[in-house]
Amino acid sequence: MAITDLPEFVRADGPDKVTGSGRYTADMTLTGQLVAKFKYAGVPSARVTKLDVTAARAIPGVFAVLTQDDVPDVRYSYGIADRTLFVKDVVRFDGEVVAAVAAINDKIAQQALDAIVFEYDELPAVTDLEAAIADGSPLVHADLDAYEVTGDTPHYGNVGTHSSIEMGDVDAALASADHVISSRFLADASHATPIEPRSVIAQWEGERVTVWTSTQVPFDARAGVSETLEVPSNRVRIVAPHVGGGFGGKCGAHFEPHIAALAKAAKRPVKLVFSRWEEFVAPDRRRESMVIDVTTGVMNDGTIVARTGNILLDNGAYMADSSFFPQAAAMHVAGPYVIPNVKIDARLVYTNHQPSGSVRAPTAPQGCWAVESHTDEIAATIGMDALDFRRKNIVTTGSVGAVGQTYDEIGLDQCLEKAAASAGWGQELPEGEALGISVGWWPSFHAPAGAYAKMHGDGAVQIITGASECGTGSVMTLRMLAADELGIDETSIELIYQDTGAAPSGPGSSGSMTLFNHGRAVERASRQISDQLKELAATQLEANVDDIVLANGVASVAGTPSASVPIVELAGASEDGELLGSASTEALEWPEIVGSSCLGDQGFASWMAPQFSCHVARVRVDKDTGVTRVLEVHAAHDSGTIINPMAAHGQVEGGILMGIGQALTEGTQYDDSGRQRNAGLLEYKLQTIADAPKISTEFVEIYTPNAGPKGAKGLAEAPNVATCGAINNAIANAIGTRLNQLPMTAERVWNAIEGEVE
Amino acid sequence: MTLTIASSIDDIIAALAAGARPIAGGTDLVVGSRQGKGSLPDSLIAIDRVEALGVIDRGDAETRLGAGVTHARLMTEPTIVDHFTAIADAAALVGSPATRNVGTVGGNVMNGSPAMDTGSPLVVLGAQAELTNASGSRLVSLDELWVGPGTTSAAPDELCTALVIPNMGEGGGSAYVRLEYRRAMEIAIVGAAAAVTLDGDNVRSIRVALTAVAPTILEVTGLDDLVGKPLDDDALSAVAAAASEQASPISDLRASDRYRRHTIGVMARRAADAAARRASGEDISVPVNRALGVGATA
CATH class of the missing domain: 3.30.365.10 (Aldehyde oxidase/xanthine dehydrogenase, molybdopterin binding domain)
Structure with missing residues (x-):
């Protein structure tokens, strides 16, 4: 039976989830279970002067109160081991955990939190990316050089990782270009926002602990518990009941070690269930804000000859899993284009914000939004149609991309044509409506x-x-x-x-x-x-x-x-x-790159089984208010062989809706000291199903060797890459001016129409 | 905490006199308490099962709208949709189906939020609130009722039993238009309601009220010059200008004061236009936001 002949896709977990019989972590109750609550710093940057939990421990019904003094002195994070489970001497973001309490019920747990004596001297907060890398900026980590560093992770000052792509001679190429176009883009931070806030239960039996948790990567959660609590991995069992969404935000270990430590100290099972506010402020996974400067040299015939870029990414207070972000962002600012001369520098900058970490296609929506907006600016400058300009410059089978990788058979050109045709590129549209196009890419990983x-x-x-x-x-x-x-x-x-x-x-x-x-x-x-x-x-x-x-x-x-x-x-x-x-799995071969040099290589230089996409968005802009509605998105994706068409369509549709949210309404706002101002679903506006546009999806199926099963590539993140760029280009085509801030809120669109810059 | 389920208005009045607070849908009270705005009262009297509060009674001169009528009913009841359309427009934009199925007009009015969607429609339609306690009922105009954000002049033992709205008569139409960043689960950033009666092509009367741009729902004044003339583009511009000028918006996470001041004018213009078109017999379905593609609601 050929797999594509299967009549329909039946999700094994579908009936449980739909009928409510499925169980999520928060649904579980163990005998004797205690309630966990965290004491948060509540200040973005401070030196601790006093932390006394004596009174909290003395409250009847309180079984354990833990601080960093009560757990092994271990620093962790990928790339640079820069954090501890609890605040140790210095607070670096307001949602940092100072202490954890296990108590008989919510009320007593709250009393214990209130009884913790926590005093500090406030320190200057580092919140602005450009100020953070200037001479004389306060340092988020004064002891950065003392931390253990792994991989190719160049770091200095407030820079956690500095990655670059360099190929050819950009200065000479820019000097010879007919036109040189420069653009600057600012992207706000955003969130994964799974509908299920995270939840963790831990129970010890002798020297072995079982942790039920809402995680995307149980083995990373196991490694986190094992590393920070110094327990051999064979004594840690992680079980994830049904997970109510992750979107990258539940990658890695998050609070499993804290709850395991509490359960051990309390000698009882302990359960943590996050509130929505906690889900916004405490995890070390958030989509990073960025400042992107990009300059491109182009010839009159539309040939791109050179690109330079300078990217700053907000790392927040700790590395989490973000050490590869600068290199990923640099690849997106290079884009899936043939560019013989490239020099792009990207810096991951420590600030006193919540740490950044994996959220579906990290760095890609912002990087792609910026460079695809820039691409339309280039096309407009030389008077070329945006589709034609991309036809001329995108990577195709056999071409050499911006880091010197030669591509095997790929289908970006077909994606471009399919999406444009589906959208009716070039058609006359009613007043206030327009189409915008964007291409995107994302690697697969062995x-x-x-x-x-x-x-x-x-x-x-x-x-x-x-x-x-x-x-x-x-x-x-x-x-x-x-x-x-x-x-x-x-x-x-x-x-x-x-x-x-x-x-x-x-x-x-x-x-x-x-x-x-x-x-x-x-x-x-x-x-x-x-x-x-x-x-x-x-x-x-x-x-x-x-x-x-x-x-x-x-x-x-x-x-x-x-x-x-x-x-x-x-x-x-x-x-x-x-x-x-x-x-x-058998190891796959990483493709070769020739002629480029990459500082701070975190494994993103050469892309295995690269996935490509093209999105064309049709928008209607209410010019009196700036409110933008996405009416249609036409998507075409090359993710290799599609094994499960129904699930694949679902992934693309979900990714597009998430992209629309990031494009129009989802942006974290900070106060001057670095606290989130809209840490809740009332003021952080997700898209609803009522906002979903008509989405048409086509797959360019190319059997891809050196890839996944049956020639498949990945697909989960790719649909989240190109949507923001397509929407910005559509808005620009509708209102005649281009936004350079993400999200493109109604007020920002109106400001652009009015000629006002924030 | 105690929760008592009332089966009659008398039950409610007695409970309020004894210090209980009323709860219908709980969409403000419960959500507010979960968000830390205030703890739930010690004693609650559930009023949602009292049938007398759910009656819509259209008389010769006025219509009595029971305080317990839900938003879901407001947006579909022919009496409201045909004769007090702005209220239906507003109810249809409230929250989500879940909110609309339990939230009530009385709760909306007595919560006293300047962002309440049914507030400005009720003002332009000339509604009065009927407040009842052990000594009887009294009618209070809405501008007397709402004294500040989240504050009413009702005594603690008074229950809002109904909204009493004069019938508009022939040649009347009303509409409510709201700025929305998305199509569901939205809260008014700014909104405007208008009620217009026409004499042929000319305006016989026009009232416009504004949502979420002042401490309470704000009625626009100085529109008398528009009476006796068609509500043409110049007239609509005058409505917009008056709305923008009289608003006293704040800057917050949802919008700047500057943007609110601008968009309240746009909403007022659109509400007045839609109300006049309905007054002249044009069928514009509920809600106007969807029918005319306002903002995010194409």
């Missing part, structure tokens, strides 16, 4: 991942995977791969996932890696079983093993369909009474 497959004696199959399902549907797609391999119906396969005690490790739901990596492992583990099935069938049917076909639940002899045996009967007939398979 990471080790494992899977077990089991066929029980009764023929029932379990796939045990380290993959995580935060709503993307890709774990559910793993069943299809196994079913295809085993010749059985996917709905008969049970998935065991989101449990580090059961599954081999893997990257979980991060980096668009579920299908790409876990999928390859599931395919290989399933193949070990199908090989055994074929052997068993060959024996029973007295046929050559190479002639056995597994399909529609039966093993049969090719060309002799009457010679067959039901697959469910084979496993029980095996010597061991069941069939087992276990496999990991």
Whole structure:
């Protein structure tokens, strides 16, 4: 049975989620469970002068109060180990955890928080990116040089990572260009905003701890607990019940170590459930604000000859997982274009804001928005149609991109044509309406991942995977791969996932890696079983093993369909009474780059199985108010082979809606000292389903070697890349002037119409 | 905390006299308490099951709109949609289906927020609030009722039992228009209601009131010059200018004062235009925001 012939996609987790029978972490209750609450610093930058929890500990009903003094003195974060679980001497953002309380109920936990004596001297707050890198700026981390650093992570002053791309001779090329166009863009910070605020429960039995948590990457959560509490990883079991959305924000370890430490100290299970306010201010995952300066040299015929860029990214107080952000942002400012001379510098800047970290396609929506807006400015300058200009300059099969990578067969040119045709590029539109176009790209990543497959004696199959399902549907797609391999119906396969005690490790739901990596492992583990099935069938049917076909639940002899045996009967007939398979992914080759040099290489220079997209947005701008409504988005994506069309369409539609939010209404506002002013859903405006435009999606399916299963690339993040740029270009075409701030709120659009600059 | 379920208005009046606070949909009270605006009262009397509060009674001269009528009903009841259309426009924009199914007009009025959507429609339609306690009922004009943001002149033992609205008669139309950044779960950034009666092509009367640009709902004054003339582009510009000038908006997370002052003029113009078009017989469906593609609501 060809996988695409499956009648429909049935999500294994769908009925539970839709009917409410599914259980999320916050739904769980353990006997004797205590309530956890955190004491937050409430000040963005300060030196602690007094922290005394004696009175809090003395309150009846309080079982544990922890500070940094009560946990191992471990600094962690990727790239630069710059933070501790609790505030240690210096506060660097207002949502930093000073202490944690476990108490018998909410009220007593709150009394304990109120009884904590926390005094400090306020320090100057670093909040402005350009001031932060100027001489004489206060330092967010005075001891930066003393921290442990891993990878190629150049750092100095308030700069956490400095990455650059350099190729050719930009000065000479700019001097020879017919036109040189410079643009400046400012993007506000935003949030992943999963509908389920995070929740954690920890319970110790002897020296072993089980943590139930709303995480996208259980194995990272395990590593976090293991590292910070100094517990061997085999004594830490992470279980993620259903996860109510992540969007990158629930990658990595977040508060699992704090709750595990509380549960150990309290000798009781402890449960944390975040409020929406906490979900906004406390996690170290937030989409970073950026300042982007970009200059491009172009010839009269539309050929791009050179690009320079200077990018500042707000890292916030700690690294979290953001060390690769500058390099990723630099790649987006280069864009999927053929540019022979490039010099782009990107700096990740420490500030006293909430830390930045992975949010769906980190740095891409802002970087793509800036460079695609800039691209339209270039086309306008030389009087070329925006579509034609892209036709001339985008990377195609065999071309060399801005870091010297030569692309294998890719479909960006087809994406461009399909999206433009679907939108009716060039058509006359009513007053106030316009189309805007943007191209985008995003890499796929190889990471080790494992899977077990089991066929029980009764023929029932379990796939045990380290993959995580935060709503993307890709774990559910793993069943299809196994079913295809085993010749059985996917709905008969049970998935065991989101449990580090059961599954081999893997990257979980991060980096668009579920299908790409876990999928390859599931395919290989399933193949070990199908090989055994074929052997068993060959024996029973007295046929050559190479002639056995597994399909529609039966093993049969090719060309002799009457010679067959039901697959469910084979496993029980095996010597061991069941069939087992276990496999990991084989490493893929990273593409070569030639002729460029990259400072601060964090693995983003060469892009494996790169995904491409083109979005065309149709907007209507109410010119009297600046309110912009996205009427249509026409998307075309090259994500290689599409294995699960229904889930793939869902991903693109969700990514576009998230992109519209970032484009129009989602932006974090700060006060002068670095506190978030709109940390709630009343004032941080997500898009609602009522705002969803008509979305048409087409896939350019190219079988991609050196990629995921059946030639698939990733798809989770790519749909979130190009939408903001397409919308800005559409707004510019509707109102005749271009915005350079993200989000493009109604007031900002109106200001642009009025010729006012903020 | 105690919660008592009332089955009659008398039950409610007695409970209020004993210090209880009324709760209907709870969309302001409960949400406010969860956001830390204030704790829930110790004693609550649930008024949502009292049928007498849910009656809409259209008489010869006036219509009595029960305080317990939900937004979901306001946006669909023919009496409201046909004769007091601005109220239907406003109700249709409130929150989400869940909010509209439980939130009531009485709750909206007595919460006293300057951002309440039904407030400016009720003002331009000349509604009075009927307040009832053990000694009887009295009618209070809305400008006397609303004394500041979140504050009313009602005594603690008084229940808003109805809104009493004079019937408009032939040649009348009304509309409510709101600035929206998105199409659902939105709170008024600015909004405007208008009620217009026409004599042929000419204005017989016009009232305009503004939402979320002053401590209370603000009625625009000085529109008398428009009477006796068509509500043409110049006249609509005069409405917009008066609205912008008389507003006293603040700057906050949702918008700057400058932007609010501008957009309140735009909303007032559009509300007046839609009200006049309805007065002249044009069928503009509820809500105007959707029908005419105002702002985000194309």
